[in-house]
Amino acid sequence: MPEPKDASTVLFIRDGAEGVEVYLIRRARQMAFAGGMTAYPGGGVDPRDSDAEFGWIGPDPGYWADAFSCDERRAKALVAAAVRETFEEAGILLATVGESPVSDTDNEEWETERLALLNREQSLSEMLNRRGMSVRADLIRPWAHWITPKAESKRYDTRFFLMKLPDGVEPREISTEHDHAEWVPAARAVEESDNGTRPMLPPTTATLTALTAFQTAEEAMVSAPPTRIVPIMPELVQQDGVNYVKLPDGTMIKPSIKIGPGRSVVN
Structure with missing residues (x-):
């Protein structure tokens, strides 16, 4: 049984005419994992950010460690991963020089930085320190924690973050890992x-369903769990010849993709 890899994913939210809207991507069909599935921007942790020192504004790593059932070293890397993936996949940089946000990353200077992160030529902490920038942990909230079932050959320990986009800030469809993005x-x-x-993995459906309880994006941000989030690790089961994902509370979910070796249904 492989150990799950740490990952971070971010739900961008805003107010819309039909209630809270979420920025959803469709993973490119040629992707080895969850090709063609609706998801959120996100990806794996860069170990280089675990022990690095860099500027930080907002709840300290101890807060995130409590929320996501981990130590502070891992918590810092998880937040850094959320910031890095947000920049890599949507061009939104959750980091500032002092209190001044970077409002425009759609230029050659920031594209060079983004590609260097994407190609792992630099870590987020290296970029932050070189530019004298601080992570804006005050702009995100903990939202959910899902772990891939033990029976799967490819496993992730994924923490979900919530972010209400500031006025005037819009994600850009720039990632090669997805072929479509939209507010829904x-x-x-x-x-x-x-x-x-709209095919989705169970955690995507579950985290979206949780958002439907709120009338506005700000209500959702304020409601984000103030204490430890209970991790959800489903089981893969069969019932009447049909494959299901069984949640800890007994809920049975029929996945949108076929369950089988190498095809993880939870991330």
Whole structure:
């Protein structure tokens, strides 16, 4: 049984005419993992950020360690991964020089930095220190924690972060890992998941469903769990010849993709 790899993913949210909207991507069909599935921007942790010192604004690593059931070293790397992936996949940089946000990254200077991160030519902490920047941990909230079932050959220990985009800040569709991105009302996305028109992994459906309880993005941000989030690690089971993901509370979810060797259904 492989150990799950640490990963971070970020739900961008905003207010819309039909309630809270979420920025959803469709992973490119040629991707080895979850090709063609609806997801959020995110990816794996860079170990280089675990022990590095860099500027930090907002709840300290101890807060995130409590929320996500880990030590402070890992918590710092998880937040750094959320910031890095947000920049790599959507061009939004959750870091500032002092209190001044970087409002425009759509230029040659920042594209060079983004590609250097994407190609692992530099770590996020290296870029932050060189530019005298600080991570803005105050702009995100802990939202959920899912771990791939033990039976899977490819496993992830994924922490989900929530972010209400500041006015005037928009994600850019720049990642080669997805072929489509759009803002969708959370309730509509859940309905499309249920009727099979928008394939999703169970954690995506579950985290979207949780958002439908709120009228505004700010309500969702304020409601983010103030204490430890209970990790969810489902089981893969069969019932009447049909494969399901069974949650700890007994809920049975029929995945949108085939369960089988090398095809993880939870991330």
